[in-house]
Amino acid sequence: MANPTFWVGVAFVIFFGLLFYYGVPGNVMNQLDSRGKRIADELAEAQRLRQDAEKLLKEFEAKRAAAEREAAEIVSSAKEEAERMAREAQEKMADFVTRRTASAEAKIAQAEAQAAAEVRAAAIDAAVKASERVLRQEITGNTAASLVSQGLNDVRSKLQ
Structure with a gap:
């Protein structure tokens, strides 16, 4: 008994x-079990949150892809x-x-026709005046005046 x-x-x-006697090993085991359970619950919660985050990520990627398709369609x-x-x-122009x-x-054609008519009328007037001068110098008297007037009227009506 003297042995230390x-x-x-x-x-x-x-x-x-x-x-x-005081149940220390049971308490320690209970505390370890509760801590293990709490850690397991936290891990399960983290796993659930991770799955939710992945689900949200997939949803947002799908929405982004849909928005890109819609933007491409709009463009x-x-x-x-x-x-x-x-x-x-271009067609309207x-x-x-x-x-x-x-x-x-059409305006050019109308102007050409009008110019041609004016030139023709001026030529007719010039021809009539020249004929009148020539005939007045050649024929004299009352017959001459009536012939000249009648001839000029005939020329005017035929040329116009």
Whole structure:
């Protein structure tokens, strides 16, 4: 009994006996179990949150892809609309130029006809005056005056 190792062993057994008597190992195990359960719950919650985040990420990626498709469709339709409007503007411009050209050609033709008529009338007047002068110098008297007047009237009516 004088051996110190014996007393250390007895103290050790008494210490563990007291620990078991007061339920320390059970409390420690309960605390470890509750902490393990809490950690497992936190891990499960983290896993659930991760799945939710992945789900949201997939939804946002799908929405982004849909928005990009919609934007591409809008750009495409805007390009088509701009091209259509450009074609319409070109067609309208070509139609306008055609109408203006036709109008100008008609005015030119009318001016040419009017000029030709004026030239013809001036030539007729000049021919009549020249004929009148020549006949007045050649024929004299009342017969001459009536012949000249009648001839001039005939020339005027035939030339016009």
